[in-house]
Amino acid sequence: MHVFLTGATGLVGGALAGALLDAGHRVTALVRGVGRDVLDMDGRNRIGEIGVLQGDVALPGFGLVETPPEDIDLLVHCAATVDFAAAEAVHEAVNVGGTAHAIALAQGWGCPLLHVSTAYVCGRADGDIAEVAANPAADFTNGYEASKARAEALVDTARADGLAAAIARPAIIVGRLSDGAIARIDGxxxxxxxxxxxxxxxxxxxxxxxxAIVPICHVTSGLMAMAQDIAAFDGRHVHLVGAAPxxxxxxxxxxxxxxxxxxxxxxxxxxxxxxxxxxxxxxxxxxxxxxxxxxxxxxPRFSGDTLRDIADIAPPSVxxxxxxxxxxxxxxxxxxxxxx
Structure with a gap:
């Protein structure tokens, strides 16, 4: 499988890039700027093993100057700004606009889209949170949550128009379960x-x-399961979460x-x-x-039923x-x- 990946220089994108490579898949990544690292879960820089195209998700067509490969099987959109305090214009350009541009490219390439969102599109909702469509008009804690909900709405609309697409919703990402390791200490x-x-x-x-914390290893496993069987997850809003907050x-x-x-x-x-x-x-x-x-x-207690039911991957206990x-x-x- 040939995967086009945005956000490869970030925490989730780097871990996913490494997992895809280790599973024998090809990866072409959109990278903004030069001299960037693509760190897998072990902190190894994998950028030399992937195809790299310079661009910017905030631009139409990702601002690609080079022609992308013609054999893309799946577009995985991980890129986002996770800065809660960023200006609304930044959230709109990167998180919402970037998703719109990812949708347009997936439609043009005729490939499915795996969109990486956040479990906190639920906004200020508390208690049991189901894996249902986000409400962009909900009460949100910050602009990041609100922008990710608006981005999800774009994906749901595109799917209604015929695009095969699934949404992954990681909770608050922390270190690997086995040893606590994490390639980028942030957030x-x-x-x-x-x-x-x-x-x-x-x-x-x-x-x-x-x-609601979740180890990076579970996020990566969940994304790999979704990427490798995207048809089974088409139309789903999948929480990648721990067993309990x-x-x-x-x-x-x-x-x-x-x-x-x-x-x-x-x-x-x-x-x-x-x-x-x-x-x-x-x-x-x-x-x-x-x-x-x-x-x-x-x-909040996020349901993790979808990943368990489809891929037999249960939310881990921390x-x-x-x-x-x-x-x-x-x-x-x-x-x-x-x-x-």
């Missing part, structure tokens, strides 16, 4: 680092707040066991008053609060030992200065 990890920092202090959080209170308790940490504490939202914070802490809260505090009061392995990897990589 949630920056917030997680604050959990052990004196700069976070007391934050407004519900007692049962939990994060991981409690925020447990995260903070585990963090507190590492020397060198000053863990954050949880207080009831109604008892939180920003004006009572230390000046440095208040500054951090002003910066991250609008983007993240809403996640501290919810515990226990305390696995979470510690993820912390230890971040320490070994120098991202955390906590002492194990």
């Amino acid at each position: 949630f990890h920056h917030l997680f680092r604050l959990f052990g920092s004196p700069l976070l202090g007391a934050v407004p959080a519900a007692p049962d707040a939990a994060f 991981f409690a925020m209170a447990d995260m903070l308790r585990i963090v507190s066991g590492y020397p060198g940490t000053v863990p954050a504490t949880m207080i009831a939202p109604e008892q939180y008053h920003a004006s009572e914070r230390d000046r440095r802490i208040a500054m951090v809260h002003r910066r991250i609060g609008p983007q993240f505090f809403d996640y501290f009061v919810r515990s 226990d305390e030992a696995a979470f510690r392995r993820m912390i230890d990897h971040c320490i070994d990589a120098g991202f955390l200065d906590w002492r194990s």
